[in-house]
């Protein structure tokens with residue numbers, strides 16, 4: 530079985546790829562449902578702006594045995610890690626397929642002059658020993674939390690929303706940030722840098738727009754609430770509503786710029802987001818979020834809002850020089 534690169538995937542190849550994701554997900558329900566077939570197709574066909582992706586597969590007689598995707602954000606040589614995802618059919622594991630795909634991706638990283646690579650995996654799955662056997666170390670533990678909107682005590686959101694910190698106003702938008710706030714949003718995104726140092730390059734207006742366009746390209750919708758102080762962004766919180774009518778939205782980034790911390794801006798903005806969802810997105814019943822295991826402050830905010838713990842994901846990082 531050879532490793533092949535899918536440069537220009539055909540419909541049949543996209544279907545075979547999707548079959549692997551479905552088989553992997555069926556074997557591990559904790560990993561959540563597989564993406565919809567249309568999402569797989571969009572990903573394999575889409576050349577994201579500023580974020581190229583390469584794909585490899587190992588074919589056997591009846592389709593693909595294993596697949597790997599490597600996302601390369603920014604241009605070649607960008608000071609940002611690549612992002613890798615390897616999936617092997619459950620019945621074909623421990624036969625070296627994962628390692629062979631990792632090797633192909635490592636060559637792709639070297640060809641793109643990347644020095645680092647990250648992978649996001651669920652705790653307690655074979656991905657953990659697999660990555661640790663290949664030079665990766667865990668840099669972030671993310672606790673998966675879920676908020677059941679119907680279980681929110683009546684008046685909780687309105688009460689939090691009414692407790693507006695003095696001197697701040699709220700602003701909200703869908704999709705890409707309005708131009709006049711793009712730089713300020715990039716600076717607020719940098720406020721998360723203490724959590725994810727290894728991410729490299731600082732945020733700028735282009736990267737902020739690129740992230741929003743990635744979400745739109747998948748067909749999902751990005752909702753943002755920002756807290757303004759003297760006209761500038763003091764903090765923001767983002768929510769992504771999935772394409773295709775699902776009832777679970779995903780919390781994305783939330784950050785408060787250091788000089789504005791400690792004033793309950795985080796919980797105020799999140800309450801404003803819940804209020805927005807309740808008014809305009811009645812189909813959304815649950816919100817999921819990840820919290821860094823070393824960020825007790827945000828965990829406290831989420832638990833105060835009513836989130837319950839669900840699963841744990843880990844972010845692994847490796848130097849490309851250490852890959853096979």
Ligand SMILES: CC(C)(COP(=O)(O)OP(=O)(O)OC[C@H]1O[C@@H](n2cnc3c(N)ncnc32)[C@H](O)[C@@H]1OP(=O)(O)O)[C@@H](O)C(=O)NCCC(=O)NCCS
Pocket residue numbers: 553613614615616617618621622623624625626627628629648649650651654655656657658659660662
């Ligand atoms: C993680 C995954 C890709 C590994 O694929 P694989 O083909 O089984 O891995 P390999 O056979 O190449 O394993 C290479 C080495 O990794 C380590 N390893 C892999 N799976 C392991 C497991 N379940 N337990 C302990 N070590 C493991 C071993 O050192 C192994 O070498 P060995 O078999 O000679 O001992 C596969 O389990 C999978 O698809 N998991 C679900 C999807 C997923 O979580 N992907 C994220 C990974 S980026």
